[in-house]
Amino acid sequence: MDYTNLFTKDMPAEVAGPPGQAEDTKYTFSVTYTDRDTMPVQGFVDALADIMPREGVELAKYPPPQGHVGLREYIAQALHDNRGMDVPVDNIFLSAGAGGAVGTILDAFIDAGDTVLVEEFCYSGTLGMLMGKRANVIHVRSDENGMDTDALEQTVKGLVAGGTQPKLIYTISVYQNPMGMTLSAERRRRMVEISQTYGIPILENESYADFRIDGDPLPQAMYGMDDQGGVSHVSAYTKLLGCGLRLGFGVVPDPVKEVVGKLRFGASPSHLASMAVFEYLNTHGDEYIAEVARSLGAKRDAMLAALGEHFPPSCEWSNPHGGMMLWGRLPEGADTWNTLEKAVAAGVKYNPGAVYRATREPNNYMRLTYSYHDVDEIRDGIAILAGVFEREGLFEGA
Numbered sequence: 001m002d003y004t005n006l007f008t009k010d011m012p013a014e015v016a017g018p019p020g021q022a023e024d025t026k027y028t029f030s031v032t033y034t035d036r037d038t039m040p041v042q043g044f045v046d047a048l049a050d051i052m053p054r055e056g057v058e059l060a061k062y063p064p065p066q067g068h069v070g071l072r073e074y075i076a077q078a079l080h081d082n083r084g085m086d087v088p089v090d091n092i093f094l095s096a097g098a099g100g101a102v103g104t105i106l107d108a109f110i111d112a113g114d115t116v117l118v119e120e121f122c123y124s125g126t127l128g129m130l131m132g133k134r135a136n137v138i139h140v141r142s143d144e145n146g147m148d149t150d151a152l153e154q155t156v157k158g159l160v161a162g163g164t165q166p167k168l169i170y171t172i173s174v175y176q177n178p179m180g181m182t183l184s185a186e187r188r189r190r191m192v193e194i195s196q197t198y199g200i201p202i203l204e205n206e207s208y209a210d211f212r213i214d215g216d217p218l219p220q221a222m223y224g225m226d227d228q229g230g231v232s233h234v235s236a237y238t239k240l241l242g243c244g245l246r247l248g249f250g251v252v253p254d255p256v257k258e259v260v261g262k263l264r265f266g267a268s269p270s271h272l273a274s275m276a277v278f279e280y281l282n283t284h285g286d287e288y289i290a291e292v293a294r295s296l297g298a299k300r301d302a303m304l305a306a307l308g309e310h311f312p313p314s315c316e317w318s319n320p321h322g323g324m325m326l327w328g329r330l331p332e333g334a335d336t337w338n339t340l341e342k343a344v345a346a347g348v349k350y351n352p353g354a355v356y357r358a359t360r361e362p363n364n365y366m367r368l369t370y371s372y373h374d375v376d377e378i379r380d381g382i383a384i385l386a387g388v389f390e391r392e393g394l395f396e397g398a
């Protein structure tokens with residue numbers, strides 16, 4: 001078969017990755033894998049043993065387009081109790097991870113050339129989707145309280161004055177990936193005001209909301225603050241219960257629901273996975289979430305201690321109150337993009353800061369995840385990484 005002229009001309013744009021990124025390594029500090037030390041493997045076995053006799057025959061049919069009703073009811077209750085959101089079950093759809101829900105919502109909004117506002121550094125998966133769609137991605141200054149809403153409004157005003165109406169504000173508003181901060185209550189109110197004033201919908205990604213280790217309780221989700229149907233919300237059970245489950249969800253206001261419905265809600269995820277997750281969370285959810293937070297707290301502290309021991313004081317690290325990652329700034333001039341290959345050869349993987357920027361130019365930032373490995377492995381892996389950076393001159397600065 002000659003395929004030369006047969007493939008679609010509408011492929012996503014290619015997005016460059018750093019050399020070494022695709023290799024396997026002994027120490028993986030580059031992905032927010034589930035905490036394997038708390039992951040409830042036997043809990044799933046028991047949950048399936050309980051639910052299969054009751055609901056298993058349902059697998060003979062296709063599931064509802066928006067996914068398992070019991071799990072959506074559980075999500076509606078959890079969002080009410082924990083995130084200050086009152087959402088009808090019909091406005092929730094299950095998806096293949098948070099990424100599936102984000103992808104479907106972006107498909108509903110974004111065409112090539114559309115302008116999307118994101119944090120100063122933005123999770124590489126969503127950024128890759130936006131770049132794949134050839135969107136015009138604008139990074140907005142962000143600090144320890146999240147996206148700077150004054151800077152956001154200035155940017156929006158400038159764009160509108162120049163004839164560009166932004167299509168979407170995308171924010172990872174809780175334990176931001178990669179920077180680790182949470183958007184403050186005050187800035188959430190401002191962001192909703194800006195959204196309403198300029199007619200720009202918000203997509204808030206709260207994938208890490210279940211991972212509060214310490215610090216203040218989380219502010220209310222913007223979905224619950226907005227009374228004009230301008231906010232969509234996504235989250236997932238992948239980080240909590242297993243990335244391989246591919247189970248997340250989107251929550252959308254009615255007009256958006258109509259359109260994502262036409263996109264078939266991204267096609268619902270495995271009903272078997274939904275059944276197991278529903279049964280497990282319904283019976284063990286609260287105690288399990290508390291246990292994961294304790295474990296992540298110990299791992300965060302172990303990683304910070306190892307970084308304090310092996311990295312010089314010229315390197316600065318975030319100290320997040322939750323989530324699964326640390327954000328680091330090395331001395332000016334340190335090129336974390338081109339050093340990754342050397343670290344990978346030594347058995348350690350991290351994410352260079354440039355993967356969180358649409359321009360991709362190398363910079364001196366990096367992200368390390370602490371969720372997957374145990375405390376001893378974290379210590380060993382960080383010591384190896386420090387050795388690589390020392391040898392490569394990254395601690396010396398420009």
Ligand SMILES: Cc1ncc(COP(=O)(O)O)c(C=O)c1O
Nearest residue numbers: 032097098099123177207236238
């Ligand atoms: C903010 C954010 N959104 C989405 C995803 C994708 O997650 P999932 O495996 O649930 O699709 C990730 C994974 O790292 C993430 O950090």
